[in-house]
Amino acid sequence: MTQIGPGRPRLEPRRRAGQTPRAEILDAAAELFTAKGYGSTSTRGIADAVGIRQASLYHHFASKDDILDALLAETITGPLELAERLAGASAPAAVRLYALAWFDVSQLCASRWNLGALYLLPELRSERFAVFRERRDELRRHYERLAAAVAGAAGNSVPGVELLPFRLVESVINMRSDEGASPEYAEHLIPDAILRLLGWQGDLEQTRSAAVELAEPGA
Template sequence: MTTSKRGRPRLTDRRRSGATPEEEILDAAAELFAANGFARTSTRAIAEAVGVRQASLYHHFATKDDILDSLLVRTVDTPLRLAHWLSASEHPAAQRLWAMAWFDAHQLLASKWNLGVLLQLPETRDPKFAQFFGKRSALRAAYVELARDVGGDLHARLPFHFVEAAIQLRVEEARWVADVGPAAVACGIADSVLRTVGYVGDVGGVRAGGAALLTEFENQ
């Protein structure tokens, strides 16, 4: 739970990116959670990374769990909004699935910190994060529906998990991802998703249509 209280003056000049103190705290926490794990990261360490007193952090987030919850939700909120938008679109199913897979993979690959690894933290299995997992389940269901529209039921559950492979790619193939570029890697994942569900048409044409869909979504 975030709060609206005003924090105490900071100890140092601004150290983190973010337009608000909450954004700065989330930026620091994302880096520390991804590098050190949730259990080994204290609120004191987060506060020090931001350059504020520990007490000031609690003016914005009541608990460390609330910080993690906010970060987890960020990994699915925009993809889920895109999924709902695509489900209402009348564009070809292959273009919609490609757009979904590219967007989701790209945000996992290109975000400042590898927030996807937070999904692998054992602490995230706690029922207190039920809201996040409810949203993640809704996103997975949206992938299944998009995949069914392209290739039926047989492999409809695979695309969601193909896209989440971007998390491990970023860990184990970091140099390759940097050299090739997140956009190109996301393109490869999205192309593979289409082939996996049985699409046999021209992928190049689907890419162009999917990219146009994403431009439309981002400009709405």
């Protein structure tokens, strides 16, 4: 019998993907939140799906909100770290914006569950999720700054156009929901479209490969 938490035996053999009980709880919760709905999922239901006691779940997470917060953080941490690194990079703004959009779309596609579908939950407007909201706003502002630089360099002065790249990136969440599968074609389609709608006219092939290289960890 697998031991989890503070010496509590599992009710059943391990059922979920995940290296640790914490990862298994997150995986089960992500499935239930995206397949059944956040409001309709209980911590009891999550514990059952993992095959552990509810008390063991509470050893890892104090509440359902804490589980949701951890899942949402996963969707933001990678792109936000990249955006911060790109803010100090010397590559042209178009390459940096492409790198960020490409990385973000790829990870929204690659995650096992479509967690971005939870961004519109009314529950996220509460104080409990203020830190998540602030981090997502920070990411959005990174997009807007890079987009404004690209539009400016292209002589595009349409007010508000810098707001759209972030929205196009997040639309991959809706594609994935409607299509029932990750839209792999979006990985380049969306960053390409972002540069085009900003009025950018450079060499797309070159920008793509420079961007993908720049987005690599340790680049």
